[in-house]
Amino acid sequence: MSNLSQLIKNEFIKLHHYKSTWAMYIILAILLIGSALITNFVVDQSMMINQTFQGELMQAYQSMGLEVPAYDMWAFVAENISYISFITIFIIVVAAKIISNEYKWGTIKLLLIRPAGRGTVLASKYITVLLFAVVLILYTIVLSLLIGLIFFGVDAWNPTIVDNMGSGYTEVSIIASIGKDILFQLVPLIIVATLSFMIAILFKGSAMAIAASIVIYIAAPIITMMVSQYEIAKYLLTAHLNLQEIFEGTPIIEGTSLGFSIAVLLVYYIVFMAAGWLTFKKRDVAGN
Amino acid sequence: MTEIAMELKNVSKRIKNKEIIKDVSFQIKQGEVFGFVGPNGAGKTTTIRMMVGLMKLTEGDIHIVGKSIQTDYSEAIREVGAIVENPEMYPFLTGRKNLEQFARMIPGTTKERIEEVVRLVGLEKVVNDRVGGYSLGMRQRLGIAQALLHKPSILILDEPTNGLDPSGMKEIRQYIRTLAETEKVSVIVSSHLLSEIELMCDRISVIKNGALIAVEDVEKNRKAEDSDISEYAISVSNAQTAKAHLDRLEEDALFVEAVDETTLKTAVKREQIPVILKELLIHDINVYEVQAAKGTLEDKFFDLIGENVIE
Numbered sequence: 001m002s003n004l005s006q007l008i009k010n011e012f013i014k015l016h017h018y019k020s021t022w023a024m025y026i027i028l029a030i031l032l033i034g035s036a037l038i039t040n041f042v043v044d045q046s047m048m049i050n051q052t053f054q055g056e057l058m059q060a061y062q063s064m065g066l067e068v069p070a071y072d073m074w075a076f077v078a079e080n081i082s083y084i085s086f087i088t089i090f091i092i093v094v095a096a097k098i099i100s101n102e103y104k105w106g107t108i109k110l111l112l113i114r115p116a117g118r119g120t121v122l123a124s125k126y127i128t129v130l131l132f133a134v135v136l137i138l139y140t141i142v143l144s145l146l147i148g149l150i151f152f153g154v155d156a157w158n159p160t161i162v163d164n165m166g167s168g169y170t171e172v173s174i175i176a177s178i179g180k181d182i183l184f185q186l187v188p189l190i191i192v193a194t195l196s197f198m199i200a201i202l203f204k205g206s207a208m209a210i211a212a213s214i215v216i217y218i219a220a221p222i223i224t225m226m227v228s229q230y231e232i233a234k235y236l237l238t239a240h241l242n243l244q245e246i247f248e249g250t251p252i253i254e255g256t257s258l259g260f261s262i263a264v265l266l267v268y269y270i271v272f273m274a275a276g277w278l279t280f281k282k283r284d285v286a287g288n
Numbered sequence: 289m290t291e292i293a294m295e296l297k298n299v300s301k302r303i304k305n306k307e308i309i310k311d312v313s314f315q316i317k318q319g320e321v322f323g324f325v326g327p328n329g330a331g332k333t334t335t336i337r338m339m340v341g342l343m344k345l346t347e348g349d350i351h352i353v354g355k356s357i358q359t360d361y362s363e364a365i366r367e368v369g370a371i372v373e374n375p376e377m378y379p380f381l382t383g384r385k386n387l388e389q390f391a392r393m394i395p396g397t398t399k400e401r402i403e404e405v406v407r408l409v410g411l412e413k414v415v416n417d418r419v420g421g422y423s424l425g426m427r428q429r430l431g432i433a434q435a436l437l438h439k440p441s442i443l444i445l446d447e448p449t450n451g452l453d454p455s456g457m458k459e460i461r462q463y464i465r466t467l468a469e470t471e472k473v474s475v476i477v478s479s480h481l482l483s484e485i486e487l488m489c490d491r492i493s494v495i496k497n498g499a500l501i502a503v504e505d506v507e508k509n510r511k512a513e514d515s516d517i518s519e520y521a522i523s524v525s526n527a528q529t530a531k532a533h534l535d536r537l538e539e540d541a542l543f544v545e546a547v548d549e550t551t552l553k554t555a556v557k558r559e560q561i562p563v564i565l566k567e568l569l570i571h572d573i574n575v576y577e578v579q580a581a582k583g584t585l586e587d588k589f590f591d592l593i594g595e596n597v598i599e
Contacts, residue, residue, distance in 0.1 A: 003393075003395060006392040006393065006395070007392070007393065009392060010389050010392050010393070013381075013385070013389070014378065014381075014389075017378075017380045017381060018380070105376055105377075105378065105379065106373070106374060106376035107376050107377065107378060109342060109372045109373075109376070110376065110377075110390065110434065111393070112341070112342060113340045113341065113342065113365060113368065113370055113372070114365065114390075114393040114394055115362040115363075115365055115366045115393075115394060116362075116393060117361065117362065282344075284303075284337070284342065284343040284344060285337065285342040285343065286334075286337065286342075286343065
């Protein structure tokens with residue numbers, strides 16, 4: 001066990017020696033500061049509020065007797081949760097590179113001639129990928145809180161808002177709402193990161209892994225629409241990556257329930273894991 | 289009693305029905321330097337990869353200090369330090385950071401041990417520089433440092449002198465001998481250069497087309513040279529006359545042959561050389577050079593190895 005944590009430490013050290021890793025932190029910071037600047041100076045905030053709070057949502061607020069909140073730090077944080085899709089793409093790259101770089105440099109041999117078995121080495125890499133995703137998400141949230149506080153201030157530390165929590169609009173605390181949004185972004189992140197990780201193992205390279213995973217992640221709705229008239233569409237991975245829609249009752253493929261989606265995603269996840277793991281454990285490490 | 293550090297038992301490797309390694313068996317004793325020679329593509333690196341668990345065995349087994357690489361992998365591999373092919377390291381990390389990486393992979397490797405190993409391979413001056421800027425020789429040394437970190441009983445070096453300049457080669461050679469003699473580490477060295485291997489090994493095995501064709505004791509070979517008959521080439525002013533004079537000599541087992549106008553070839557014992565020279569000089573034949581066609585392993589094995597046929 002201590003050996004696994006040492007291996008994870010190794011992976012983190014290596015990861016933070018790449019310039020591209022620091023570029024990810026910098027890009028996220030620029031995005032956050034940029035959106036704060038635009039929201040603050042360019043966009044009319046009251047118009048933004050009016051645009052968001054329309055129709056059903058507005059009615060829900062009125063029927064519950066709640067006031068429409070002003071644009072503050074929390075609104076800024078809630079908006080920035082969508083940047084997890086950037087993080088997802090970064091993580092796809094990290095998941096592919098963490099495998100392919102070892103092959104590229106030939107250092108895979110040095111990793112695999114140690115007492116830690118191949119399974120442990122692979123586990124350390126996979127856990128590092130997921131931990132790094134958590135680090136980037138936390139970084140985004142903390143930075144959003146700070147920037148939001150500076151630019152927009154805060155009305156209440158945990159205001160109650162109205163959000164669709166699966167069974168229509170209800171009153172929830174903003175923190176629970178943000179937590180739910182993160183969770184729904186985290187699921188596709190884990191799935192495509194695992195896919196990228198697996199393809200990198202199979203091909204010992206990152207190009208295919210990154211390309212395929214990003215296409216599946218970004219073009220998921222298009223791919224699903226294209227095949228939506230066929231029965232198999234509901235078993236496609238791409239039909240289940242947007243859990244938020246399914247949760248709110250508006251899936252691309254009609255009649256998909258959250259439980260069914262989770263089951264399908266689990267099956268894909270297990271297949272990706274098994275394919276990657278078995279290949280890595282069984283394969284001879286030869287030349288290139 | 290000499291203990292067996294590593295034992296290969298009927299090791300075979302098949303890849304897609306092609307037999308790469310054919311029933312190879314040998315033992316390596318503790319504290320000996322064992323050479324592993326063969327032409328390119330003979331199966332040296334494949335065998336080494338199986339020794340360190342990078343490749344699975346199709347048949348047979350490899351025991352490292354009594355533990356099977358197949359069933360007791362962790363226990364077995366703990367006793368092994370290796371460089372397989374090139375000494376690859378993380379180019380963006382410094383020498384020390386690289387060693388720290390490898391130290392973390394084996395519990396119980398201390399900071400002091402890292403310093404000790406760095407001193408041992410003489411990398412103190414550059415250990416804080418990035419490996420990307422290292423010369424091949426420096427990387428080779430760092431590779432050895434990495435392999436020695438966890439005090440293994442067996443050190444496996446695949447082509448350790450490849451790409452090194454003569455002084456670098458000499459250093460590595462001396463270094464390997466020191467390790468075997470003072471630290472009682474068994475060293476397995478592979479090379480396609482017999483002359484290189486001969487200078488540092490106690491025993492040599494020759495592999496060709498995936499099969500082990502000979503295991504030779506180098507020490508015995510060296511000692512035998514003095515009393516054995518070996519070939520000498522003698523440059524003289526007139527080979528024919530010289531041969532005529534020498535043929536009249538009443539030495540036993542004296543065989544002389546005039547190769548061309550000025551060169552004699554003879555197969556004699558070392559002690560017979562002065563007799564031959566005296567005879568030539570008495571008869572006013574100028575002798576310019578006497579050269580021993582060294583009984584090196586190169587000659588000995590040349591016929592054995594021949595050309596490696598790629599099947």
